[in-house]
Amino acid sequence: MIELPSGVDINNLIDDIRIFSWQAADILLYYSKLLENSDDKGNILQNNNEDDPVTLADLKVNELIIKKINEKYKNINWDILSEENIKISSKIFDSKTDWIWVLDPLDGTKDFIQGTGNYAMHLALNFKQKPYLGFVLIPNKNQLWIADGKKTWCEKRDGSIYEPILLKNRNLHEMTLVTSKNHGNEILKNLIQEINFCKVKIMGSIGCKIASIVHGESDIYICLSLPGKSAPKDWDFAAPESILKAAGGAITNLDNQELSYGKTGFQQGGIIVATNDKKTHPSICLEIKKIIQKSGIYPL
Template identity: 40%
Template sequence: MMPAAAVLPAGIEEEQLLAHLRRLSWGAADILLAYGRGEQPPYGFPKALSVDEGGEGPVSAADLAVNQWLLDGLAQAFPNAGWTLLSEETAKDQLTAGEPLDAEWLWILDPLDGTKDFLQGTGEYAVHLALVRGGEAVLGVVLLPEKEELWFGLVPEQRAWRENRAGEQQPACLSPRRALSELVLVASRNHRDQRLEQLLEALALGDSKAIGSVGGKVATILRGETDLYISLSGKSAPKDWDMAAPEAVLQAAGGAFTHADGRPLRYNTGDVRQAGCLIASHGGSHQELCQKAAAAMAEIDPGFAV
């Protein structure tokens, strides 16, 4: 009998790791909330300068500050950990097209997912942290600063829960809806095209609601408020850091997040784009959703690789 694969790198204890992730996540929340309100951020980070003042505005300042906070925090807390750190902000310097990083264990971080929502003041932005091994996300953290909500997902343990700042925990609670005509879609505010509208018409779903950030969308599925989210790439596609953490939490909760042909999402493949027709759901109707979506896309956009 083959031994079970390690859940975490050698020498890393789960409770110790979760404790540091809590500290870093709530620190990131404080940084983002301060920048979003035009206040002085904590931990010595500079106040955002407007473009007129010679700066790049609050989004860039917040993004870079949280990026530094997370990378420095993980490096200082675990100086001997056998993992590599990759974030949206460092990818340009770390990655070579077509070449995966040489890392058995890889953190994929998005310090600010939902920049338009951050800038527009909707509050629907998130922070993503995912630990990946062999191309698969094994641990996910999704922070929703404005909701004071922190989601954890441990995929091998099939355990997902949310916490508030007081540490009070609630498990994920996926909805019991199963008929496609009853399913509630959570959709993007800013990324919709005609093909997606045609696909949704073919699926004949029930209600829908618009939420920013992939992490924010998946959190509505985890709370049972909605049932599915569809990402349909066009001229651009979401990246590894957009999907890895939300996918891990959803998988850990018993949901599903795959391509429309059933293929699982993979990370650190040499191509950070998560292209195709990706479906995240509570899992109960996932196979039917995938089959109908794949058939519909074959007519809507022949040759499109789902």
């Protein structure tokens, strides 16, 4: 059994992160509303990188979460890995502790700017490079998904709770795929056509996609990164992985190997498959791999 760092009670910790998360939701909703006015957009965007935009919302949530954790939990032996801090700091993140918070203050920034509502905050507490606790906040849907290492549930701001709904025992062609809105590529599109899913849903933010699986709205997500191109990072997957696995789903690479965190560059490249059923997940991965090998559309 995994024990949290000395002096940390899991129930109190979840209570605190719950409070911090809804405070983050207020920030994200505030800036989302401002972005509806084109006159405000220039002030909110902090760079001109269309492929990797940063907004004031990213920075404000980043500042809030790190400040709150550090203030509430002084002298606890853990570190905080944040997407925004990695972007702005020249220092190499070199943690010597088993416990690391992994934060993405705004996953789905493009969708946030576009006003689709498909954006999320990810926060996971990793132990020995594996997600243990996880929080996926989806402000526009009034959802805070929480995983405590054993189970997953979703809370609304008023405290009402509902449980995961994972629609299991479906074969690959019966599944509903949830896929990227802003990060697709031709090879992934070709693979989706080859598999011929029952239905395809388009959605931004990995957190939103995984939440849609846990909520029973879809069954599978495939992330395909091209060799030598950009790929998702640890903060894109840590929190979503925690809520999916604790709910009974699975997320691995195509060879059914668990994701590895803390690698150089924090890359999560290659092909990653997330499904709603850990029992059938290996066979689903194998079937997808055979389709890729037969079609030759991706170098394995």
